[in-house]
Amino acid sequence: MPAEILTLDDIKLLVDTFYGRIQNNDLLAPIFNQRIENNWPQHLEKMYRFWQTVLLDEYTYLGSPFPPHAKLPVEHKHFETWLALFNQTVDELFTGLKAEEAKWRAAKMAQMFEAKIAHVRNNPLNIL
Numbered sequence: 001m002p003a004e005i006l007t008l009d010d011i012k013l014l015v016d017t018f019y020g021r022i023q024n025n026d027l028l029a030p031i032f033n034q035r036i037e038n039n040w041p042q043h044l045e046k047m048y049r050f051w052q053t054v055l056l057d058e059y060t061y062l063g064s065p066f067p068p069h070a071k072l073p074v075e076h077k078h079f080e081t082w083l084a085l086f087n088q089t090v091d092e093l094f095t096g097l098k099a100e101e102a103k104w105r106a107a108k109m110a111q112m113f114e115a116k117i118a119h120v121r122n123n124p125l126n127i128l
Contacts (some may be wrong), residue, residue: 001093003081005098008052014102015047024043033074055098055103069113070120079110 005014005079019040022028049061086106090099 002093002095004096005055005094011048011051015044018086021085055102066116079114083107083110
């Protein structure tokens with residue numbers, strides 16, 4: 001039965017389940033695996049800290065999330081798939097205000113990343 005997102009363990013369940021789905025998705029797995037290679041544990045740790053900071057107001061993530069994504073070979077369909085998997089994961093595992101916030105933040109992040117990646121592609125001499 002879905003529960004609220006309240007703790008770091010909840011964040012870990014969300015992140016682990018979601019990225020497990022990413023790793024098995026025909027469209028997204030090749031892109032993620034090429035970029036992350038054998039560094040999945042480190043990536044997951046970073047994602048725990050990111051979502052812990054965003055959803056639980058426990059400031060453990062320090063960094064800028066966009067630059068590592070700036071030159072990924074992704075299109076709108078990749079963002080649609082990423083967001084659909086994220087929302088599916090949240091809906092299956094969680095309920096409540098934090099679950100809705102997680103989906104809202106993921107949608108805004110996908111929208112922003114898609115726009116910024118397009119900007120980088122169209123302005124290759126610009127620095128991020």
